Amino acid sequence: xxxxxxxxxxxxxxxxxxxxxxxxxxxxxxxxxxxxxxxxxxxxxxxxxxxxxxxxxxxxxxxxxxxxxxxxxxxxxxxxxxxxxxxxxxxxxxxxxxxxxxxxxxxxx
Amino acid sequence: xxxxxxxxxxxxxxxxxxxxxxxxxxxxxxxxxxxxxxxxxxxxxxxxxxxxxxxxxxxxxxxxxxxxxxxxxxxxxxxxxxxxxxxxxxxxxxxxxxxxxxxxxxxxxxxxxxxxxxxxxxxxxxxxxxxxxxxxxxxxxxxxxxxxxxxxxxxxxxxxxxxxxxxxxxxxxxxxxxxxxxxxxxxxxxxxxxxxxxxxxxxxxxxxxxxxxxxxxxxxxxxxxxxxxxxxxxxxxxxxxxxxxxxxxxxxxxxxxxxxxxxxxxxxxxxxxxxxxxxxxxxxxxxxxxxxxxxxxxxxxxxxxxxxxxxxxxxxxxxx
Numbered sequence: 135x136x137x138x139x140x141x142x143x144x145x146x147x148x149x150x151x152x153x154x155x156x157x158x159x160x161x162x163x164x165x166x167x168x169x170x171x172x173x174x175x176x177x178x179x180x181x182x183x184x185x186x187x188x189x190x191x192x193x194x195x196x197x198x199x200x201x202x203x204x205x206x207x208x209x210x211x212x213x214x215x216x217x218x219x220x221x222x223x224x225x226x227x228x229x230x231x232x233x234x235x236x237x238x239x240x241x242x243x
Numbered sequence: 244x245x246x247x248x249x250x251x252x253x254x255x256x257x258x259x260x261x262x263x264x265x266x267x268x269x270x271x272x273x274x275x276x277x278x279x280x281x282x283x284x285x286x287x288x289x290x291x292x293x294x295x296x297x298x299x300x301x302x303x304x305x306x307x308x309x310x311x312x313x314x315x316x317x318x319x320x321x322x323x324x325x326x327x328x329x330x331x332x333x334x335x336x337x338x339x340x341x342x343x344x345x346x347x348x349x350x351x352x353x354x355x356x357x358x359x360x361x362x363x364x365x366x367x368x369x370x371x372x373x374x375x376x377x378x379x380x381x382x383x384x385x386x387x388x389x390x391x392x393x394x395x396x397x398x399x400x401x402x403x404x405x406x407x408x409x410x411x412x413x414x415x416x417x418x419x420x421x422x423x424x425x426x427x428x429x430x431x432x433x434x435x436x437x438x439x440x441x442x443x444x445x446x447x448x449x450x451x452x453x454x455x456x457x458x459x460x461x462x463x464x465x466x467x468x469x470x471x472x473x474x475x476x477x478x479x480x481x482x483x484x485x486x487x488x489x490x491x492x493x494x495x496x497x498x499x500x501x502x503x504x505x506x507x508x509x510x511x512x513x514x515x516x517x518x519x520x521x522x523x524x525x526x527x528x529x530x531x532x533x534x535x536x537x538x539x540x541x542x543x544x545x546x547x548x549x550x551x552x553x554x555x556x557x558x559x560x561x562x563x
Contacts, residue, residue, distance in 0.1 A: 148290035148419045150343070153310045155411035156283060157317055157336070159404040160260065164321030166400035167264055169390040172372055173329050179364070180317055180333065183340050186356070194347045197425035197433055199505040202498075205352045206506065209359050210517040214524030216364045220371045221531040227375045233326075234390035 150191035158184030171223045171233045175216070182212050249289050249412045255282030257405035263322045265397040276318065283314060290415075305346050313339035324391050327376075330368050337361045351499040431471050437496045437504055439465035444500070448478075449490045455483040 161180035168174050186205050193201025223233070230237045259279020263272050287310070313336050320332035337360045344353035394400070425433075438444055439462040446452070457480070459465040469492070470477045476492045496504075506514060 146291055146419070147422070147424070148415055149287050149306070149310075150347075151411070151415045151419075152286055152290045153313065153343070155408055155415070156256070156286075156314055157340075158411075159408040160314070160317045160321055162407055163260060163264065163397075163400045163404035166403060167394040167397045168321065169393075169395050170326055172368065172375065173326050173391075176326075176329055176333055176368060177321060179360075180320065180336060183313075183336060186352070187340060187343060190344050190347050190349045190352060193349065195422070195424050197430050199498075199501040200509065202349050202352045202502050203505045203510055205349075206355070206502070207510075207513060207517055209355065210521060213359065213364055214520050216367055217524045217528045218531070220367055221528040224371055224374060225531055225534070232388070232390070233375055234388070236390065236395070 147191055147195045150187055154184045154188040154191065156184075157181070157187065169235050171226065171235055172220075174235060175219045175223070179212060179216070182208055246416070249286060249416055250409055252282045252286040252289060253405060253408050253412055255279070256286065257401050257408070258282075260318065260404070261397060261401040263318055264394055264401065267392075272322075276315070279318065280311070280315070286412075290419075302346050306343060309339045309342035309346070313343070324387050326372050326391065327369070330365060330372060333368075334361050334365055337365075348498060350497070351502045427471050431469055431476055432466055433501075434476065434492075434496065435466040435469040436462055437501060438469070440504065440508075441496060441500065444496055448492055448496070449480070450492075451490045452478070452480060453482050453486075453488060456480050456488075457483055 158181050161177045161184065164177035164180065165174050168177060186208060189201040189205050189208070193199060226238060227233055256279050259275045259277070259282055262275025263279065266272055266275065287307070316332045316335040316339060320329045320336060323329045323332065337356060341353040341356050344350075344356065438448065439459060445458045449456075459468050468479050470479055478490050478492050479487065480490065481487055
């Protein structure tokens, strides 16, 4: 049993995956229910956090750093997404003067 | 263990989340958070009973504390009516996640998450939130816009999230008992593998080695030289005069070296691609922002009849 204890400190892999899934689900629920554009994008970032936990837990479990390297790429994509999405949100806000996603149900000129 | 139990726990958590999301009354929100946390604790307890890998008590306690902090902050972030508070609670989520990563010994990722997410991305979100905030005085509930106070169809949203969580439970629970974690020998091999490729790391990794030691040249040699001792890894070396010695390995290549080596050795193309993505995102943001300034200028110039007024009004946004 001591052998296994060195393999995964603090919680089993299943517990980390459950927490990862819970964060992902909360982010999903938030993305579907919130109407504020910025908070919706924050919820996608929350889903990213769930993925990060799963990646690193698997990385620790298999003792293989590729999972952690992929977190760096997730960070890159998240940063790019934040820059573009927020630029778009500012653009949309200046046009309609609201952050309500419902104001953009008909996307056309 | 009956297989239905994890789904009941998931449903309980979902009901709790729904109460917190949809209700405006404090009592229901408190009941919802209690039900949700109980469901989550049950789910975690069910997960702990299958598969091994429970660490010592201290790390388990840290994991549970960080997990509870992450989930409660996430729920408050999703259910809060003030976007700025949501962003701040997201910072708390990141901190809790980073705590879990530290428990998992992913130190480099943990600290880069704090710097990049909590330090950079969230600041961008805060800037935009401040820019787009309509009422600067949001002390009163009534001044918060309607779209922040009333969620859109919380029942369907939570049902979708619960189905998603059930799929994860279905995938995780049966599979986990068939997986075996990396053994101590695997870890030693991984360390030796990296040490063999970083020859200059040897001298600073092995404590108390003689001056004329012959360091291993190949991965095979390095793996043969590293043994799993009673209290950690031991380096079995040979000096140039043919004497053998044992020395403990104190400063092995750490997590940062592992990640860095894997990044440049295993994923060089992805690294270049990540750079291109960031560059493209920067170009995209600049193009979008420039278009916005021109558009606002035209509108202002048309309404005021003075071209200079638009420039003065828009200078803060242009800087973004």
